[in-house]
Amino acid sequence: MRYAISGASRGIGLEFVRQLLARGDTVEAGARVPAEARQLASLGREAGARLRIHPLDVTNATSVRTFAIIVGEGPVDVLINNAGIGGKWNPLVDTDFDDMSDVMETNAIGPMRLSAAMLPLVLRGGTRKIVHLTSRMASFADNTPAGVYGFAGGAYSYRMSKAALNAGMRTMAVDYREQGLITAVINPGWVQTDLGGKMAPTRVEESVQGMLRVIDDLTLASSGRFMDYLGKELPW
Ligand code: NDP
Numbered sequence: 671m672r673y674a675i676s677g678a679s680r681g682i683g684l685e686f687v688r689q690l691l692a693r694g695d696t697v698e699a700g701a702r703v704p705a706e707a708r709q710l711a712s713l714g715r716e717a718g719a720r721l722r723i724h725p726l727d728v729t730n731a732t733s734v735r736t737f738a739i740i741v742g743e744g745p746v747d748v749l750i751n752n753a754g755i756g757g758k759w760n761p762l763v764d765t766d767f768d769d770m771s772d773v774m775e776t777n778a779i780g781p782m783r784l785s786a787a788m789l790p791l792v793l794r795g796g797t798r799k800i801v802h803l804t805s806r807m808a809s810f811a812d813n814t815p816a817g818v819y820g821f822a823g824g825a826y827s828y829r830m831s832k833a834a835l836n837a838g839m840r841t842m843a844v845d846y847r848e849q850g851l852i853t854a855v856i857n858p859g860w861v862q863t864d865l866g867g868k869m870a871p872t873r874v875e876e877s878v879q880g881m882l883r884v885i886d887d888l889t890l891a892s893s894g895r896f897m898d899y900l901g902k903e904l905p906w
Contacts, residue, residue, distance in 0.1 A: 671797065674698040674737075674746045676728055676784055677753030679707035681863035682803065685878040686750060691717045698741045700726025700753070728753050728780030729772075738787035745794035748885060751781035751802040756865050757827040770827040777831035782838045793849055801885055802839050804855035804896065808832035811905035836896060836906070843894030852893045856881050859899050872899075 673690055677683040678699035684707075690697050691713060697720065701707040704723045714721045724740055727733040728751075757773035758766050781802050792798055806812055807829045813822050839855045846853075858881060859872040866872075880899035887901065896904045 671747040672696045672698070672744065672795065673748045673750060674700070674741055674788060674791075675750040675752050676700045676726055676780075677702075678710055678723070679703070680709065681865060682858055682861060682874055682878060683750075683752040684709055684713075685874045686752065686882075687713055687721065689875075689878050689882060691720055694720075696720045697722075698737075698746070699723050700728075700737055702727050702753075726753075726784075728784050729775045731783065734780075734783050734787050737784075738791065741788070742791050744791075745796070746788060746791040747795040747797040748799040748801070749785065749788045749792050750885075751784055751800065753780060754803060754865070757831075759825045759828065761824070762826060765826060770830075773827035773831045774834065777828070778834035778838065781835055785838075785842065789846070789851075793846070793851065797852070798850045799852045799885060799888060800842065801853065801881075801888070802835055802855045804835055804839075804857055805829075805832045806857045806898070806904060808836050808855070808857075809896070809905055840894055847890070847893065850890065852888050852890055854884075854888055854893065854895050854897060856884055857896075857898045857904060 673695055675683055675686055678687050679701040687697050687699050704725055714723055724737050726737045754777045758769045785800050792800055815822050836855050839853055843853045858877045860866055860870040861872045861874050861877045862870045877899045884901045
């Protein structure tokens with residue numbers, strides 16, 4: 671199968687590439703600055719033609735369009751919208767609104783921009799899947815003192831951006847259902863990456879293994895869902 675993924679330079683994106691190549695898939699990997707993505711490049715040396723690395727900044731329309739044109743020489747089975755940033759987690763009164771704007775642009779608008787550019791290629795593919803990495807922090811239901819993370823409130827930009835992403839995914843699920851598009855938002859868990867930090871309980875290998883299982887199992891009947899990496903449905 672042929673996968674395309676954003677944010678493949680490190681963290682969860684890099685691990686997706688590693689596991690997809692290990693199981694024999696082909697990957698079109700987007701990295702903001704390919705020259706700095708050394709671990710990704712070293713995977714490429716082993717994978718040969720099954721991994722191609724392209725510049726991709728999801729906040730930049732030209733970059734996204736160019737990626738879609740290069741990758742568009744053939745259909746894409748699965749698009750993984752993985753790129754994301756955490757931004758500043760300040761109290762409301764100390765919000766850095768330029769940072770909030772960057773977070774919204776990267777985490778919510780960027781995935782919609784990439785999905786729009788890639789949709790024709792995905793609809794030509796065999797499996798027709800677009801998945802987005804979201805967060806449990808997007809959940810309104812979980813943003814209460816009784817939420818599973820044991821904390822509520824805070825992280826305005828991050829919560830808002832992932833909630834907007836979830837809304838975008840649900841809308842895509844409705845609008846392109848008849849054309850066979852299967853889409854979902856997946857929470858990878860709290861994962862040991864630069865974004866997740868060292869305190870995170872979940873290893874990146876475990877999170878990606880789980881998400882690949884969830885992605886493989888997605889069908890039109892389960893399209894439009896908010897799930898975690900173990901396949902559990904999450905409350906909106
Ligand atoms: P990392 O910070 O480790 O990696 C983020 C990746 O996104 C990097 O490859 C980075 O590229 C890329 N990226 C950032 N901005 C852009 C952009 N504008 N265009 C293209 N690529 C970009 O994060 P994780 O691997 O932990 O996170 C991956 C996804 O999972 C994110 O969407 C995140 O929100 C989500 N997530 C992660 C959790 C965790 O606990 N780790 C929990 C919940 C959700 P570069 O190297 O160039 O900076």
